[in-house]
Amino acid sequence: MKKMKNWLLTGLFFMIVSTVFSQGKVTGKITDGTGGLPGANVVIKGSTTGTSTDFDGKFTLTTPSNTGEIVISFLGYDNQTVKFTVSNAGTTDLGTITLVASNSNELSEVVVTSSIIDVAKDRKTPVAVSTIKAAEIQAKLGSQEFPEILKSTPSVYASKAGGGYGDSRIAIRGFDQKNIAVMINGVPINDMENSSVYWSNWAGISDVTSAMQVQRGLGASKLAISSVGGTINIVTKTSDMKEGGSVSSSFGNNNYLKTQASYNTGVMKNGLSASVLFSRTAGDGYVNATEFEGYNYFIALGYKASDKHNFQFTFTGAPQWHDQRSQSPLLSDFLKYGSNGTDPNIKYNADWGMRNGEQYNLKTNYYHKPVMSLNWDYDINSTTKLSTVGYASWGRGGGTNTNGGIRGNNAYSTNNSLRTADGLVNFDLIQNWNSGQPTTLGTRVPVNGRYENSADTGRSSTGVINNTAGISQIASVNSHNWYGAVINLDKKFSENFTFDFGVEGRMYQGIHFQNLIDLLGADVYKNTADVNNNPGYFSTTYAPRPNGNPFVSTDYQDRINYWNDSKVNYYGAFTQLEYTTGNFTAFLQGAISQQAYQRIDHFKYTYDSPLAKTGFKTITGGDIKAGANYNINEHHNVFVNGGIYSKQPFFNAVYPNNASIVNPNLTNEKIKAVEVGYGFRSGIFNANLNAYYTTWDDRFTTATDQAPTNPSGYYTFQGVNEIHKGLELDVTAKPIDKLKLNGMISIGDWKYSGNATSSRFDVANNPISGDQPLYLDGVKVGNNAQTTMAIGAAYEILNGLNVDANLNYSEKLFGNIDVSKFSAANNKGAMELPGFATTDAGVSYKWNISPKIGALNFRLNVNNVFDKIFINESFTNIFTSDYKTAPTTANPAGVTYAQAGEVYNGVATANRVYFGYGRTWNFSLRYDF
Structure with a gap:
């Protein structure tokens, strides 16, 4: 037995020695042709053995085999495979390996370890897709809003809306962002009550984005999400980035200033890693009186327990406040407060004024929405992988406005006695009135020796109210608690078949009430809304x-005017089967979900009322999608996809009119979509051509009943259907090494299909009138440009010095319509706004000081270089041929806006609009180490 033990130990010793001496090393340097590429991934093909390049682009990789291939990848460059041969215990130097900049939409260079993140792959996933990579976001975004980086993408329309920090919006294929799924690392972030995305809550996401992918149409996500128009997939940085960090500062027009610092430890020997980032952004805002201040923090912790288990914990948030322009001014007011009555003051903001000699805004948005997530990726074996993410979010904040009034006028009224000669809110007059001081409107009457504000407008059917009528600044608070999880099992049955199955759950509670911000000189607020x-x-x-504490409770705050809670619970299951063989890929995907809605009202109903807390109303929805891609050869590919989606309604469709009574006409929205595409790839030219057809039926729309006899009633509109169809072409080219070209054109035809009906209800949801027809058939969908074009170029002048420019053109932009205004069969349809073009340009320079010291990066961005004045949104639909003065007996012909000369660039000045920004600029300096 002792002799056998000796033989075993000797054999084991020789095995270990043999293994050690059979290992060799492969070295080399990765460049882009001008300098080393730090952080490039180098992996032995067919294994998990890999490393990253150092700051100078150099790497050393230990290999257990004598021959093989390494795969080199870096964001923004095509992958490259290099063969190697190494002797036992020897070292092979592969020399300098130059990567070629990628012209494709592929996102394969981004390391995505979780199967929850549905990333579309070029020439494989059969969807229309565009990818924006980290380098482009970092260089070109500058002081723009995050969605604006997508404005050169086909069928995308991005608008700054009112112009406040984070108030921008985006539409894809004519669908607004309530019908666009936004995912961060595979987790949906659309609001669970109305599917909105408030970009001010995510103002810092650009700082931590590795890449962003836009999948137009129903997309590749396995989840049953609101991807009617498309899906925006945001992949953030992780803790296992290569060791290093950066410090940066950026400044621009209107006192814009942003500072940022970040550091990554890289994966340490014990498997732990960490990444942290912090930034601050502040400025005066381009639009008058839109000051802002925001912070962003990002903490990521990782642990690679073994080759099978990988954990990633992230915690990020962006507390911010910003003054707003939330009410679109009349076009006539832009002109009135501009120059000579013909040059509009595009910065005009009707929501502010001076108070005691200082700037004061009616509208301020403030919010803090931290998100915490824990990802666990478990490689069970070579064919099976389990990916799990649990996440939570605690949103705290709201937005200010005013209520009440003075002798029938509120603070938002234009051309009234509460405004100064320059169109601003007369806060000094409001304060004097509220506090009982003599004003040009008279003197207020106190109640029991104090001045009371309330929701009274100052005028009723019996006359003027002077005692409890004043103007207060209040806030509408919309906080929430949100918890969710997604689990996905990825199983590869064979070389051809891959099967995914997963479950998802979300629990959401929205907390809605109003509280006092400023009594504006009054003593007390009288609340009569709480029964x-x-x-x-x-x-x-x-x-x-915003409160810096992400877990702060709102229970300590007083409530006025309304207080209700919304609960939405979501449970779903999804599955996908993918087949791949040679040049052919196909998939079949299905999802089913149940969404349950509950409303709790603390004010409108007595505590013992059954309506004070409803039961859960449960609605089932789901989707089924299929698609296929065929690579004809190395240059050409074609694809087709289609799907049907039964989409559960928003919360306000289940409980309309802010009441606890379920909508009697409740139905799911139905979306059907089909798409075909063609792709071409070559060494110098790439192109994608897509055609799509989408129908959207049974949209739910409401409007408040303004009739004096039914002030709490409302209208619903049934049978509101839309058809969205169009063509998209995007191209990239690299005719010479230093020149890159890009272009796109998208032509859409988005319109209402068929006529709808209108129904009128009282506050108890009882019908009070029969169905009325609405003649919508053929009316264009408004508020998004149906034709967009872009062309751009980037050129390397010298080593490290680059210039780029991009021209964007938008037309077929129609005014937003109110469906209730289409009761006549001979309506004029939707008003078309004039088309416009803007040019953005930039210059960047990278100075590699030395491998030990680091690199400096300089960037200058100028947006709307030629200071083009353009209208990018209209919230009304008034034609120049509409009557300004209706026909009367004395004047049977009436007077139109065109006849009255009240027209600007073909648009009637009675419309409420927003102008886009004029010329803006920013300069940034970043030090990488």
């Missing part, structure tokens, strides 16, 4: 600023 405490009197005010 359980009527009247209630309040004088405590709250600053409209």
Whole structure:
């Protein structure tokens, strides 16, 4: 037995020695042709053995085999495979390996370890897709809003809306962002009540984005999500980035200033890794009185327990406040407060004024929405992988506005006695009135020796109210608690078949109420909306600023005017089967979900009322999608996809009119889509051509009933259907090494299909009139440009010095329509706004000081270089041929806006619009180490 043990130990010793001496090393340097590429991934093909290049682009990789291939990847460059041969315990130097910049939409260079993240792959996934990579976001975004980086993408329309920090919006294929799924690392972030995305809550996401992919149409996501128009997939940085960091600063027009610092430890020997980032952004805003301040923090912790287990914990948030322009001014007011009555003041903001000699805004948005997630990726074996993510979000904040009034006028009214000669809110007059001081409107009457504000407008059917009528600044608070998880099992049955199955769950509670921000000189606020405490009197005010504590409760705040909670629970299951063989790929995907809605009202109903807390209303939805891609050869590929989606309604469709009574006409929205595409790839030219056809039926739309006899009633509109169809072409080219070209054109035809009906209800959801026809058939869908074009170029002048420019053109942009205005068969349809073109340009320079010291990066961006003035949104639909003065007996012909000369660039000046920004600029300096 002892002799056998000796033989075993000797054999084991020789095995270890043999293994050690059979290992060799492969070295080399990765460049882009001008300098080393730090952080490039180098992996032995067919294994998990890999490393990253150092700051100078150099790498050393230990290999257990004498021959093989390494695969080199770096974001923004085509992957490259290099063969190697190494002797036992020897070292092979592969020399300098130059990567070629990628012209494709492929996102394969981004390391995605989780099967929850549905990334479309070029010439494989059969969807229309565009990819924006980290380098482009970092260079070109500058001081723009995050969605604006996509404006050169086919069928995308990005608008700054009112122009406040984070108030921008985006549409894809004519569908607004409520019908666009936004995913961060595979987790949906659309609001669970109305599917909105508020970009101010994600203002810092660009700082931590590795890449962003836009999948137009129903997309490649396995989840049953709101991807009617498309899916925006955002892949953020992780903790296992290569060791290093950066410090940067950027400044621009209107006192814009952003500072940022970040550091990554890289994966340490014990498997732990960490990444942190912090930034601050502030400025005065381009639009008058839109000051802002925002912060962004990102913490990522990783642990690679073994080759099978990888954990990633992230915690990120962006507390911010910003003054807004939330009410679109009349086009006539832009002209009135501009130059000579013909040059509009595009920065005009009707929501602010001076108070005691200082700037004061009616509208301030403040919010803090931290998100925490824990990802666990488990490689069970070579064919099976389990990916799990659990996440939570605690949103805290709201937006200010005013209520009440003075002798029938509110603070938002234009051309009234509460405004100064330059069109601003006369806060000094409001304060004097509220506090009982003599004003040009008279003197207020106190109640029991104090001045009470309330929701009274100052005028009723019996006359003027002077005692409880004043103007207060209040906040509409919309906080939430949100918890969710996604689990996906990825199983490869064979070389051809891959099967995914997963489950998803989300629990959401929205907390909605109003509180006092400023009494504007009054003593107390009288609240009569709470039937359980009527009247209630309040004088405590709250600053409209985000709380730095992400877990702070809102229970300490007083409530006025309304207080209700919304609960939405979502449970779903999904599956996907993918078949791949040679040049052919196909998939079949299906998902089913149940969404349950509950409404709790603390004000409108007495505590013992059954309507104070409803039961859950459960609605089932789901989708089925299929597609196939065929690579004809190395240059050509074609694809087709289609799907049907039964989409559950939003919360306000289940409980309309802010009441606890279920909508009697409740139905799911139905989306059907089909798409075909063609792709061409070559060494110098790439192109994608797509055609799509989407129908969207049974949209739910409401409008408040303004009739004096039914002020709490509402209208619903049934049978509101739309058809969206179009063509998209995008191209990239690299005719010479230093020149890159890009272009795109998208032509859409988005319109309403068929006529709809209108129904009128009282506050108890009882019908009070029969169905009325609405003549919508053929009316164009408004508020998004149906034709967009872009052309751009980037050129390397010298080593490290680059210039680029991009021209964007938009037309077939129609005014937003109110469907209730289409009761006549001979309506004029939707008003078309004039088309416009803008040019953006930039210059960048990278100075590699030395491998030990680091590199400096300089970037200058100029947006709308030629200071083009253009209207990018209209919230009304008034034609120049509409009557300004209706026909009368004295003047049977009437007077149109065109006849009255009240027209600007072909648009009637009675419309409420937003102008886009004029010329803006920013300069940034970043130090990488």
